[in-house]
Amino acid sequence: MAAVDTARSEPSRGFFLNDPVVRGVIYQIVTAVLVVGFAIWIIGNTAGNLAAQNKTTGFDFLWRTAGFDISFSLLPWSRSSYYWEAFLVGITNTLLVAFIGIVLATILGFTLGIARLSSNFIISRLATIYIETIRNIPLLLQLFFWYFAVLKAMPAVRESIALPFDMFINQRGIFVPRPIVDEQFGFVWIGVALAIAAVVVMRTWAKRRLEQTGKRFPVFLASVGLLLAIVAVTWLVSGASMVFEPPVLERFNFKGGLQLPPEFVALLFGLTIYTGAFIAETVRGGIQAVSKGQTEAAQSLGIREGDRLRLVIIPQAMRVIVPPLTSQYLNLTKNSSLGAAIGYPELVNVFAGTSLNQTGRAIECIALTMLVYLTFSLLTSLIMNWYNARVKLVER
Secondary structure, three states: OHHHHHHHHOOOOOOHHHOHHHHHHHHHHHHHHHHHHHHHHHHHHHHHHHHHOOOOOOOHHHHOEOOOOOOOOOOOOOOOOEHHHHHHHHHHHHHHHHHHHHHHHHHHHHHHHHHHOOOOHHHHHHHHHHHHHHHOOOHHHHHHHHHHHHHOOOOOHHHOEEEOOOEEEEOOEEEEOEEEEOOOHHHHHHHHHHHHHHHHHHHHHHHHHHHHHOOOOOHHHHHHHHHHHHHHHHHHHHOOOEEEEOOEEOOOOEEOOEEEOHHHHHHHHHHHHHHHHHHHHHHHHHHHOOOHHHHHHHHHOOOOHHHHHHHHHHHHHHHHHHHHHHHHHHHHHHHHHHHHHHOOOOHHHHHHHHHHHHHOOHHHHHHHHHHHHHHHHHHHHHHHHHHHHHHOOOOO
16 A cells, blocks of 8 residues: 555656646746747848948047037037937936936825825815826827927017016026025035935934924924024035026027026926826825724824824835836836927937937937937836835734
């Protein structure tokens, strides 16, 4: 009987392909061979076509003179600049509109998401109409609306619309005062960094104090006061100065100040308003995912409505909000490439457009552009995954 039991407990597998582990390994090997073979074929075919057309490859063109103008640049630029400098200009312009757009879209999205859940019928309906309307209109059409129908319809320079604080708006964009600082202002930035670190420490202490004793601490007012105090002391001690140079209308254009071109303003408005609508739905879904029992428990403790949302509901909702919120940040950054349609000199327009057309290095320009967007996406995901790990629930 023992021999029979042993034979029954160890059945023969027969043909080796019946083993799922072996089949899995074979499938992976075959897939890898096919992918590598396809890549080799693509590379060889591309090299043969380029040779037949007497075209060279390489990145030596980056050190050639570009010879074209860029309408808006954070970095120094002239027609004698190199193509690698055009590459950097495109990156910085893309980062500028993406960073500001993410901040503004987040504020707008959280506001609209909470407003849609408001008990006030008018506020809730207005938020719903805004979200459902904006989400269902293509972003490119919205960019065209802001650029051609709004900003380009503004009056000419001499009939500029005056705004508060020495700001003006016309067909050429928005003109605002330009801050001018001296060499000592670097100490102020150090003070700002120290103040932010102190605020983080204070908020951590206040949270632990609330958990241990149940006593609240005016974190917001204390944070603002501490930030202003440290910056003010640093400013006075360093003797730094900052003045604002207002734009002054002369014969044909404004002189001085800082000009925000209409292409930048239209792209920023479009990305913020469009992405904000999607973030609002993400926020609404995250808040509704929190059990109603949490709200009822907070009510039973006598916590005010604003504090319930800030201290109980939002912290729990963030574990649901953060993953799709990351996708919206990635979409906003990649959608900034649509700025090429309205003439904003971002990466696709400057490098994958003008530079590619002038140099003929399509493979190199497209490859570098793809690498930049891949890097942006990976860094954004890395930061948001780190934040998600901090806000997720810890099982005990």
